[in-house]
Amino acid sequence: MISMHGEYRRHVRSGIRVPVTLKYASHTVETNTLDVSASGLRLKRPKRVYIRPGEVIDVEFPDKSGMNVAATVAYTGKSHIGLQLNLRRFSDTELSELYDIAPPWQRLIATGKRTLWRNSRRSAVFLANTWLRAPLHALARPHFVFAVYGNRQQAESYFTPWMAQRMPSNMVLGFIRNEGMRGLLVASQFMEEELEEDSNKVRFYLDQLQRDYPEVERIALVGRLPNFAMKAGIGMNEPLVEGSLGTRYMIWDVARQMHERPRYSQQNSIVVLGGAGRIGNAVCQDLTSLYDKVIGFDSRYEEDREIATDRGTVLQTSSPDHLRDEKLYIGLTTHGDAVLEFQQYIAPGALIADDTHPCVSLTARERLLERQITVEKVVLSHEEFLMWPRMPAWNNRDIPGCLVEALVLLRQPAVGQGDFSAFCQEAGFLGFTGRLISPLDE
Template sequence: MIRMHGEYRRHLRSGIRIPVIISHARRTFETTTLDISTSGLRLKRPEHVYIRPGETIDIEFRDKVGTKVAATVMHIGKTHIGLQLYDRRFSGDELKALYDVAPFWQRLSAASKRTLWKKSRRLAVLVVNTYLRPLVIALVRPQFIFAVYGNEKQAGSYFSPDMVRRMPSNLILGFIRNEDMRGLMVASQFLEHELQADSDKVRLYMERLQQDFPRAQRIALVGRLPNFVKKAGIEIKRPLVEGSLGTRYMIWDIARQMHERPQYRHQDSIVVLGGAGRIGNAVCRDLTSLFETVIGLDPRYEEDQEINTDQGKVLQTSSLERLHDETLYIALTHQGDAVLDLYQHMPEGALIADDTHPCISLKVRERLRENQIEVEKIVLSHDQFMMWPRMPDWNNRDIPGCLVEALVLLRRPDVAEGSFSGFCQEAEFLGFTGRLVRPLDE
């Protein structure tokens, strides 16, 4: 239930309360909204109304004539009903029109809360990384570090340009716990494009990490950071963890689940978008244990090539025509919105499992939905995992795949020396499992 609450937080946004009429079981009930977001809303639960999760109900906004939507019940509480819109989203104009119905004081309160939360998080980052930094490190005694980076939008969630001069180059941004293991999420002030372009900044990031946290047993590298590190001439050895085994396990488990869905059980092929990458090439081979043919699509392939493994076939290609009959996709492109160059070649009913960083944005997902192409985010979960505060676009109970290898190695230091299948068995034994979730709408 704790994890469920984290997933439904996407509906806990505005605090706008306006009257609505809900229709269920051929009856109508009047109530009010508690929150409204792009993809859903939360309603005050009318007395003596019993609705099961999974049912679809109609909602009519009383003060907006003609505005009627269908929504699926995702969660029922004692005083509220959590809903997800069925087969549509509110546009920006629609949300503004609904907000305008609310009293002025409610709109002012909602705006103030959003501003307060953003400023509070920035203030916390400033205080933790200046006055309280030694104390936080002493109290947490991190066994592992999750080394991350971000783009301008993501960095702006944590600090402003004016704050940068007052803080160290590597910033503590979050606390992580997995069972009895504790760690910290640490980000460089250098943005993604700076790390990609300047190896000196990458070297400075890695040097400072090991200086700041000399007792950390493992330092997990997020996303494309292993590529940047190798480009900078740094050998990835203990305590640095490349993270590829955890990511490969996560994607393999997700592909297995995709194949088990009734509508895709007949599929004997899957496409890996970004198949020529560091992870993509290995993932293509891993997935031949589940599919007869794995198509690795990447513009870096100059000509088609077939590679036979012990279990199946990998087709390496840059031809977009190969997508026309394919319905299952794993997105491993350098950034999520790169799928905009590809989606017109995908058929209706396609499903993209997104493991990009930054992930496929809401704006792009809405365009894909117009072509009846669904996007779900790939995550790993563990019952005893928690990250606070959560990363942008993430649930605080979900684990990035690149972090999992470090968590497994802390328990089983020798597992990385074995086979991929051996790592998968250990990860599954320790309770890590892949999940496909709806992306957060931000």
């Protein structure tokens, strides 16, 4: 349940069919939607109409006077066309208006599908953690566990208070496979704010995990959980894995790719938002192998301090004035939307690689996009990785960086001794690759 905002990717207005008019290449074509979401449309493909992916077209809604959008063709199929909106999103008001245009029977079906999906997932979680829990454990025989958490809004998508009272405190939410290694995604019923405020609950969560899974080789801790554990006086001893090496490798690999983009190839500096944190401080040092100057920006710094390394310079600062001319950013703040506090200092055309938990919200991304600031999500991938069902807001083949360290250590335990270069070499050799992707809609 690592910041399970991805639950809202299935937008409540999905499945609505309303008439639209397409205008492109001096042609006007009428068709109707098959699906509507905040960021795009799926349309019925008219006969004898061929529109290639990448084409930009205008979409008008005849039944909603004045509503029109520009969109890029993301894909085409035999019977449908997928469109991605350009430089905007449908607001909640606009989606409600489109929803109201649809016939009552369509609205009823859309609501029914949403209810069925929510109840089916809740039922599956309940069964997996009551009558089927023991058989699932016996069948999975996990080598590792990925320990995660969520907030109250996210938890409501997975279970009701009635269900919570009848399930174990640590709940199985998914199965993970990486080559020959098997694992389970396990979430605590304690919410993120509870774990942050009460160290006793952190100790109970992790102690119970080790009692539930005494045979696993590694327990990977998500997001801020290592910080909560250290605050609670829990040492990062086996099988616990705090995940920083995996996260650092992911960010390093992504930062390397950012520099390789033609638009940013001349940039010799990068900003780490949240540079004073446990991960952020190490990341700043890591990135000096790629950039001449790394700016560690964090409100916790009381004064500017410049640190020279063998490869480059790290500037530790809390002054947003140092951001004005920068174009590349790594987001490591305690929550993604913290970037809005200093957005006015970020130059148009900047790119933020987001590895925050919870990550930059759709609303915040829209506000940043108005200033021509792009946000992309940081993930790691491996061709032999699979998570089922997928973790919300993630592709089922994309991996959180905090899990990767455990996956590497399962194969090469010796690389977990703090040698970052050795870990990077081993992770790359094993096929783990950092990527930047468009954030999934909420």
